[in-house]
Amino acid sequence: MSLLASEKIEWLSLLRGLNIILVVMFHVQLIDLSTGENHPFCTQICELFNLIRMPLFIFCSGGLLYISRIRKNWKIKKLYIDKVKRIVCPFLFFVTFYYVFKLLMNPFTKTKVVFSIGDFLESFCVYYQHPSAHLWFLAVLFWFMMLYPLFIWLSKSVVRMAFFLSFTIIIYFIDFTYFSLNNYFFLFSLNKYLVFFFFGIFVFRYKIYDYLRDYRLFFLITGLYIILFWFKIPLISSLLGILMMIGISQQIALFLPSLFSSFREYIYQIFLMSFIFQPFVELILWKKLFYNEDLFFFFYILNVFFGIFFPVLITKAIEKSNLKWLKICIGLK
Structure with a gap:
């Protein structure tokens, strides 16, 4: 679901941009050939956000x-x-x-x-x-x-x-x-x-989000989230994590309101199509052609990049076409 230009809430667009990055990160697969399993970093970094990502x-x-x-x-x-x-x-x-x-x-x-x-x-x-x-x-x-x-x-x-x-x-x-x-x-x-x-x-x-502009409440919620995350209390941690992410997005919007503007209006299409492009990095570039543990972080970033920007490129190309049926198929109006 997208908003018209006149309806946009800047921090909400930024929040959605942050959110889709977490979603794409969760689906990064880069196999460690010594174990045959996904690289530990891919799993560990996602564990920090598992209680927030899909909620x-x-x-x-x-x-x-x-x-x-x-x-x-x-x-x-x-x-x-x-x-x-x-x-x-x-x-x-x-x-x-x-x-x-x-x-x-x-x-x-x-x-x-x-x-x-x-x-x-x-x-x-x-x-x-x-x-x-x-x-x-x-x-x-x-x-x-x-x-x-x-x-x-x-x-x-x-x-x-x-x-x-x-x-x-x-x-x-x-x-x-x-x-x-x-x-x-x-x-x-x-x-x-x-x-x-x-x-x-x-x-x-x-409009509960208005209260999160208060630094004291924001830091209180963040502190509670960290404590409950540590003790693995899922539902309340997720709800507090959502409020924490709203507060973070509102603060970032004050200084960098256009952050993620290159893709944050296409998060639905990124969600739908990122699985086409991320496996190419994992199965072809990483596993078959250029496997090198020293280059792991480069390929991790490349995997996220492919998962975000290739769906955006495809979507923009379809937007310019006259293929109405294809626009409907990828969730465009």
Whole structure:
């Protein structure tokens, strides 16, 4: 979901830019040939942000739904049509694309795809251990968008909002996957993400981000996040981490408001397409052609660079084309 130029909140654009960097970093794979495993640095640096990365991504989606749709009183039918174009069409396209892509990459990967019609169809509704694994986010996002009428009703009362936020926190701790081993369409994990999506609506509905401009509150939240992160308390750490990242983005925006401007308006397309380009660095450049442990950090940065900027280049090229169907497939309006 994107904002028109007149609607942009600078720190929010910057926050989303930071967020997509964390997402791309999480998917960096650079095999250490001495162990056959991903290089320890790739895992260790991501552990610092694992409690923030996807919760923040989902939080931003909820916040954007409020400021660009709920606040503007979008009609329900119009919203549903928009989300079919923006979520369902890219989902169908990229599930198919990544299945074919993974088949073509079979000679270079450890986990092979054995083609069958059943397996291909299953990849639309079961994501774990399928080429569509990372597209679970689109399924989750679509289900939340279907709750649009509920969110409209809730946003009209602070009591309703507070009650529902409490409800999302409670159900977060229930394991619904017990009822479905395959977790079709990620339905049985929605409770793990609804709290972050609705937290986004809540924060933007009551402009809680304004309070984070106070240095004392910002440092208090940051300190609490570090303590809870150390003791591995996930949900509260994630919520505090989101607030901490908002505060950081607001401070950076004061001095470098255009930071990440080259890609921060394309985070949806980066999320959808980064998996095309990051494996090229990992499997071809690093593993097959230029493997050298002394050059690890260069290839780490190169992997992140490919994951961010090649999707942007592809998107900008498609924007200039007359291929409306392809624009819909990659989530452009």
